[in-house]
Amino acid sequence: QVQLQETGPGLVEPSQTLSLSCTVSGGSITTNYYYWSWIRQPPGKGLEWMGAITYNGETYYSPSFESRTSISRDTSKNQFTLQLNSVTPEDTAVYYCATGPRSTIGLVRPTFSDFASWGQGTQVTVSS
Secondary structure: OOEEEEEOOOEEOOOOOEEEEEEEEOOOOOOOOOEEEEEEEOOOOOOEEEEEEEOOOOEEEOOOOHHHEEEEEEOOOOEEEEEEOOOOHHHOEEEEEEEEOHHHOOOOOOOHHHOOEEOOOEEEEEOO
16 A cells, blocks of 8 residues: 655745655555646645656646646655745645546546545645
8 A cells, every 4th residue: 555645844935935745655656657646725625636747757737836836756765746836825725645547637626536545634834
């Protein structure tokens, strides 16, 4: 069973860059046909798929986030990372990393059941 764990700051100031890492255990991020996503849930709203990196390093982004988001990976650490630039208070949310099949790429209204495994989520608050 693949397990994921998000790490990062709980508080970020407006206009700064949010950086979160997801460490994977029980499986490799380079295993064929695994897709590794970042999803967030703002308070009182549904899940938002932000982007993903594939088993071979390709990246996909939601149009809503593409201009200020970057996803990368460190295969030596079995980690993948989200960077979100120029954050505002509207970026306050619980951020999750998750893995799922190709069909999870670009989901407009993702649900927990769409993905095979999730991290526990990490609360990020954007405030001065």
